[in-house]
Amino acid sequence: MDGVSILGPVNRDYATILTPGAVAFVAHLARTYTPRLEELLARRKSIQAYYDEGAKPQFLPETRHVREGNWKVAPLPHDLQDRRVEITGPVDRKMVINALNSGASVYMADFEDSSAPAWSVNLDGQVNLRDAIRGSISFEDPKSGKRYSLNPKLATLVVRPRGWHLPEKHMLVDGKPVPAPLFDFGLYFFNNARELLNRGSGPYFYLPKMQSHLEARLWNDVFVDAQRQLGIPRGTIKATVLIETLPAAFEMDEILYELRDHSSGLNCGRWDYIFSFIKTLRADPAAVMPDRGCVTMEQHCMRSYSLMLIRTCHRRGVHAMGGMAAQIPVKNNPAINEAAMAKVKADKLREVRDGHDGTWVAHPALVTIAKQIFDEHMPQANQIDKLRLDVNVTASDLLQVPRGPRTEACLRNNIVVGVQYLEAWLGGLGCVPLYNLMEDAATAEICRTQVWQWIHHRAPLDNGRVISKQDFAGMMREELAKVRDEVGAQRFASGHFAEAAKLFERFSTADELADFLTLPAYEYLVQPAQQGQARL
Incomplete structure (x- = not known):
């Protein structure tokens, strides 16, 4: 045609x-x-x-x-x-x-x-x-x-x-x-x-x-x-x-x-x-x-x-x-x-x-x-x-902004949930049960935009701590280690965890907030027949 x-x-x-x-x-x-x-x-x-x-x-x-x-x-x-x-x-x-x-x-x-x-x-x-x-x-x-x-x-x-x-x-x-x-x-x-x-x-x-x-x-x-x-x-x-x-x-x-x-x-x-x-x-x-x-x-x-x-x-x-x-x-x-x-x-x-x-x-x-x-x-x-x-x-x-605490526990949970959802998404699954909730792409978007917002505006947590990009990188390493223990070393190595973590950290700490995480992540799923493999 x-x-x-x-x-x-x-x-x-x-x-x-x-x-x-x-x-x-x-x-x-x-x-x-x-x-x-x-x-x-x-x-x-x-x-x-x-x-x-x-x-x-x-x-x-x-x-x-x-x-x-x-x-x-x-x-x-x-x-x-x-x-x-x-x-x-x-x-x-x-x-x-x-x-x-x-x-x-x-x-x-x-x-x-x-x-x-x-x-x-x-x-x-x-x-x-x-x-x-x-x-x-x-x-x-x-x-x-x-x-x-x-x-x-x-x-x-x-x-x-x-x-x-x-x-x-x-x-x-x-x-x-x-x-x-x-x-x-x-x-x-x-x-x-x-x-x-x-x-x-x-x-x-x-x-x-x-x-x-x-x-x-x-x-x-x-x-x-x-x-x-x-x-x-x-x-x-x-x-x-x-x-x-x-x-x-x-x-x-x-x-x-x-x-x-x-x-x-x-x-x-x-x-x-x-x-x-x-x-x-x-x-x-x-x-x-x-x-x-x-x-x-x-x-x-x-x-x-x-x-x-x-x-x-x-x-x-x-x-x-x-x-x-x-x-x-x-x-x-x-x-x-x-x-x-x-x-x-x-x-x-x-x-x-x-x-x-x-x-x-x-x-x-x-x-x-x-x-x-x-x-x-x-x-x-x-x-x-x-x-x-x-x-x-x-x-x-x-436009009234919601009220409540900002906690390190939430920040770490955003990492764990965001990365695990993205890992499944990169493997072709868009609907993922995580910690007794059914999560979809909106979950990863909330997780990474909230992290970005707290870091970008230097918003103090309820314990007074202000999270820098370096602090966040350290938390990422710690939470990824926990995820590896949770899912098992073999599953962690064979899955898309490395790519998911890279994407999540990149878009959570960028100087400018990206409109949609799924747009750049989509490149992992693009498989033109003449290439035969995912590309980024």
């Missing part, structure tokens, strides 16, 4: 996804929308420079008419009316089956933060979702011999493509990498949209990491074009936007408005939101965060953001989704497990009482717990009629 290169290997299964029609469709999206995307990514940098000079995010005066207007989003299809529990996770074959069978209302199949974007992971995921939609998916565990297949009753499938900032370097159009979200969306939509409609559902999506309503407008234009190309009625696509950046919190109404024909609501993406809070206000020494474990939804800025999201969505007639419970069951320790499950219950109870229409869990065992709480307090399909007119959130509410 003229101007199109596929640099990753294509086996028999991948060829059924990368058909000439599908590749041409993705190429069309890339040629049409990459120039606008490049302008929007440049706009991100110019706005961040404005913040670095001392400005703060604000509600836009030029879109006041949108915020004050009396409009609503288009009605939702039947299988997105009740979303009380959504399970999220990567797109490997076993996970796809277990998540669809989990009893959750929705399975958010994730090509983004819980998947490492290796070529094989992305294409295997497309194959797995294609098979799941057609009911032909099965899996036999090579270790246990256990066979997995679909139950009669399944969760509604929603897909999260990668964010606007990420490229797919294994597919070039006119010599340039295809934007990763257009690659993920384009292949899934082309191969499955009509089949989903024939089966009584539709092409539903979660959209991550947007920073403005202009980026939502770009997605909406992609949707309109994609539906026209395939002869599918406008408004068939439905997309929930994760409000997981601080700038986007100031444009909730505007984002819904841009997607009003295609919107299925907003979601509190709390972990990336914390990362974005640090990154957006990185130049402000008064915005230094406490221990990341202290930044809970009870902090004023986090609670304000959650309540404002509920009021905004319900005013527009659409779902306000709660955040992730990252806890996982703790085996062989009933006391710790009970404490973890108590945290899940308290979090979900807060959400449903506040007015959220559903929530996220990371593990199938938590579906029942979350569902019981929502069933008790929300017996109807949703509570969009709970308008929360008592909520009035100001810019200062959203």
